[in-house]
Amino acid sequence: MDIELMISSFPKLLNATLITLKLLSVSLILGLFIGLGFAILRMNNNKLINKFAYGYSYIFRGTPLLVQIFIIYFGLGQIEYLRTTFLWVVLKEPYWCAIIAFSLNTGAYTSEILRSAFQTIKPGYLEAGRSLGIPSKIIFTKIQIPIAIKQSLPAYGNEIILMLKGTSLASTVTLMDLTGVAKYIISTTFKPVEVFIVAGGIYLFMTFIIHNVIKYLEKKYGFQT
Amino acid sequence: MELLYFGDKGWGDELFFATLMTIAVSITAMIIGFIFAALFTPLKLSNNKFLNSIGNAYTTVIRGVPELLVIYLFFFGGSGAIMFVASIFGYNDYIEINAFLTGSFSIGIISGAYSTEVFRGALQSIDKGQFEAAKVLGFNKYIYFFKIILPQMLRLAIPNLSNVWQITLKDTSLISVTGLVEIMRQSYIASGSTRDPLFFYSFAAVLYLMLTFLSMQLLNRLEIKYSKGY
Numbered sequence: 001m002d003i004e005l006m007i008s009s010f011p012k013l014l015n016a017t018l019i020t021l022k023l024l025s026v027s028l029i030l031g032l033f034i035g036l037g038f039a040i041l042r043m044n045n046n047k048l049i050n051k052f053a054y055g056y057s058y059i060f061r062g063t064p065l066l067v068q069i070f071i072i073y074f075g076l077g078q079i080e081y082l083r084t085t086f087l088w089v090v091l092k093e094p095y096w097c098a099i100i101a102f103s104l105n106t107g108a109y110t111s112e113i114l115r116s117a118f119q120t121i122k123p124g125y126l127e128a129g130r131s132l133g134i135p136s137k138i139i140f141t142k143i144q145i146p147i148a149i150k151q152s153l154p155a156y157g158n159e160i161i162l163m164l165k166g167t168s169l170a171s172t173v174t175l176m177d178l179t180g181v182a183k184y185i186i187s188t189t190f191k192p193v194e195v196f197i198v199a200g201g202i203y204l205f206m207t208f209i210i211h212n213v214i215k216y217l218e219k220k221y222g223f224q225t
Numbered sequence: 226m227e228l229l230y231f232g233d234k235g236w237g238d239e240l241f242f243a244t245l246m247t248i249a250v251s252i253t254a255m256i257i258g259f260i261f262a263a264l265f266t267p268l269k270l271s272n273n274k275f276l277n278s279i280g281n282a283y284t285t286v287i288r289g290v291p292e293l294l295v296i297y298l299f300f301f302g303g304s305g306a307i308m309f310v311a312s313i314f315g316y317n318d319y320i321e322i323n324a325f326l327t328g329s330f331s332i333g334i335i336s337g338a339y340s341t342e343v344f345r346g347a348l349q350s351i352d353k354g355q356f357e358a359a360k361v362l363g364f365n366k367y368i369y370f371f372k373i374i375l376p377q378m379l380r381l382a383i384p385n386l387s388n389v390w391q392i393t394l395k396d397t398s399l400i401s402v403t404g405l406v407e408i409m410r411q412s413y414i415a416s417g418s419t420r421d422p423l424f425f426y427s428f429a430a431v432l433y434l435m436l437t438f439l440s441m442q443l444l445n446r447l448e449i450k451y452s453k454g455y
Binding site: 058059062063064065066067068070071074075076078079161164165166167168169171172179182183186187190192193196199200203204207208 | 285286288289290291292293294297298300301302305391395396398399401402409412413416420421422423426427429430433434437438
């Protein structure tokens with residue numbers, strides 16, 4: 001056990017954690033909007049729109065995240081037309097490619113979580129709201145949204161942790177996130193166990209914090225429905 | 226389309242064998258995962274605090290750490306660990322473990338952590354009366370476990386196990402970093418030599434979609450079979 005290596009690699013890994021956290025937070029925020037959009041489309045009565053939203057979530061949930069990143073990073077650069085548009089400014093950066101892939105991926109999962117949360121709201125609540133003469137906007141913001149948050153919190157907490165682990169794939173497109181730096185240190189020192197303990201410890205610490213924040217929120221929104 | 230021809234001209238046969246490799250790794254990893262689950266589920270349910278914490282440590286660490294990091298641990302550390310054990314027995318030559326074993330073992334450990342949670346949940350949601358009734362009726366241990374508890378547990382576990390299968394199948398794409406030629410690695414090689422990554426990675430996505438779709442159909446049938454009588 002090489003304690004010295006563990007101590008000397010800790011600041012480097014901690015520095016790389018910042019990139020991991022940046023990737024995670026940006027893609028979660030974008031993914032939440034994408035997920036909300038597709039969840040609303042899924043509840044649409046038009047069959048075509050419905051099928052489209054279902055197809056989106058099916059494709060992104062049925063293929064590995066690695067394939068999605070590679071298609072966006074290596075694949076899209078191949079299209080000549082894209083290189084001439086402003087999109088190329090975004091797509092030539094591995095950082096943005098990773099963010100696009102992560103957001104689309106977590107968006108697909110989030111849309112499923114939100115859809116089931118909205119669908120499990122008992123119709124009685126909405127009817128009660130309507131018969132009391134509450135405007136439908138307020139029914140949405142004050143009745144549907146709080147209940148949906150409560151219903152989706154446990155599943156969404158899992159999704160955040162899955163996404164935290166997913167950001168490690170950014171290292172395959174040359175980004176030096178926590179896993180990328182850990183791999184670099186392992187391959188230069190050939191001390192996998194020590195580096196795994198430190199990097200794994202940092203990941204576990206982040207999972208622990210996310211878990212507890214979700215628990216706190218669950219308590220806060222833990223009203224009876 | 227020419228790119229998919231079988232034989233020397235296209236990549237059809239290579240991709241076909243790569244798909245078989247993905248299936249083989251996934252199944253091996255799933256079985257290794259079941260072995261781990263069989264070891265750790267009793268620990269997680271045990272009343273002994275020490276054993277319990279071992280079981281919890283396994284599932285917490287593996288489920289909280291990225292799959293890629295676990296794969297790197299075994300990829301870079303695997304042969305070192307085996308050589309260390311071998312040196313105790315007086316064998317000092319270099320040993321290299323093959324990529325298939327490293328890959329399925331590391332994915333197996335990950336899928337084992339998920340399976341453990343599934344089995345624990347399933348065992349805990351069997352009605353307590355079933356255990357008591359089986360004991361009161363004086364069945365021996367074999368019948369108690371294999372004829373009474375296991376079938377009920379499987380019924381509850383299969384829907385979640387099919388989720389674990391999906392996760393495992395998708396995780397095998399990560400083994401491509403170790404050089405094992407499965408779908409991702411083959412697409413990487415093919416797109417490197419033809420300079421057509423868009424086509425090959427999209428085709429890889431289609432292959433994965435086909436695999437997940439077909440396996441879901443099979444698992445749904447299994448689910449119906451095991452929920453007979455309910």
